[in-house]
Amino acid sequence: EVQLVESGGGLVQPGGSLTLSCAASGFTFSSYEMNWVRQAPGKGLEWISFITTTGDTISYADSVKGRFTISRDNAKNSLYLQMNSLRAEDTAVYYCARDRTHYDSSGYYYDFDYWGQGTLVTVSS
Amino acid sequence: DIQMTQSPSTLSASVGDRVTISCRASQGIRAWLAWYQQKPGKPPKVLIYKASTLESGVPSRFSGSGSGTEFTLTISSLQPDDFATYYCHQYSGFPFTFGPGTKVDIK
Numbered sequence: 001e002v003q004l005v006e007s008g009g010g011l012v013q014p015g016g017s018l019t020l021s022c023a024a025s026g027f028t029f030s031s032y033e034m035n036w037v038r039q040a041p042g043k044g045l046e047w048i049s050f051i052t053t054t055g056d057t058i059s060y061a062d063s064v065k066g067r068f069t070i071s072r073d074n075a076k077n078s079l080y081l082q083m084n085s086l087r088a089e090d091t092a093v094y095y096c097a098r099d100r101t102h103y104d105s106s107g108y109y110y111d112f113d114y115w116g117q118g119t120l121v122t123v124s125s
Numbered sequence: 126d127i128q129m130t131q132s133p134s135t136l137s138a139s140v141g142d143r144v145t146i147s148c149r150a151s152q153g154i155r156a157w158l159a160w161y162q163q164k165p166g167k168p169p170k171v172l173i174y175k176a177s178t179l180e181s182g183v184p185s186r187f188s189g190s191g192s193g194t195e196f197t198l199t200i201s202s203l204q205p206d207d208f209a210t211y212y213c214h215q216y217s218g219f220p221f222t223f224g225p226g227t228k229v230d231i232k
Binding site for chain 2: 035037044045046047050059060061062095097102106109110111112113115116117118
């Protein structure tokens with residue numbers, strides 16, 4: 001059974017740092033690209049970061065670029081999100097999500113087929 | 126960046142109703158669109174990918190259509206389990222973006 005389990009959330013002061021982890025099991029982690037998506041309380045979904053299987057391509061939303069760093073350790077089946085210079089607006093539930101690729105004659109298509117249950121990050125003094 | 130809009134933002138409907146949710150992209154994204162369903166306190170669940178391909182295990186009352194900039198999610202006969210929030214999601218290019226969501230609630 002595919003499982004993604006986030007951890008590391010909590011209360012942090014503005015300007016502080018936090019590292020989130022996502023432990024993967026039930027599939028070959030090193031074969032899948034991964035994402036972080038967040039959801040502020042009562043708000044919609046916001047994609048924030050992507051990483052390829054080897055980490056050679058990484059992308060961030062403008063809202064976190066320069067402050068957050070995504071990484072992975074395929075030997076440990078884990079995905080990470082290092083968050084620095086945290087702001088009140090970073091308060092959200094953070095989900096890791098597996099990126100699934102479909103291929104047919106018309107090309108490649110993607111979706112996020114498995115999500116963790118999320119970990120809450122609260123930025124407040 | 127590609128902006129995604131959805132309409133309506135809230136939809137009140139009854140069991141058995143046909144429900145249609147629209148999603149618009151600010152520029153053409155071909156069929157690089159997925160639809161997700163989210164219930165309170167739970168992570169999203171994929172319903173549709175490639176704009177119109179039904180995810181395995183998802184009831185056939187769900188369907189997706191569209192390409193380019195205009196997309197639609199249709200629930201042919203709303204069931205009690207379908208009251209939730211629905212998001213479209215484009216993956217045409219970075220940054221990936223989600224629509225703001227459409228909440229389907231009980232009339």
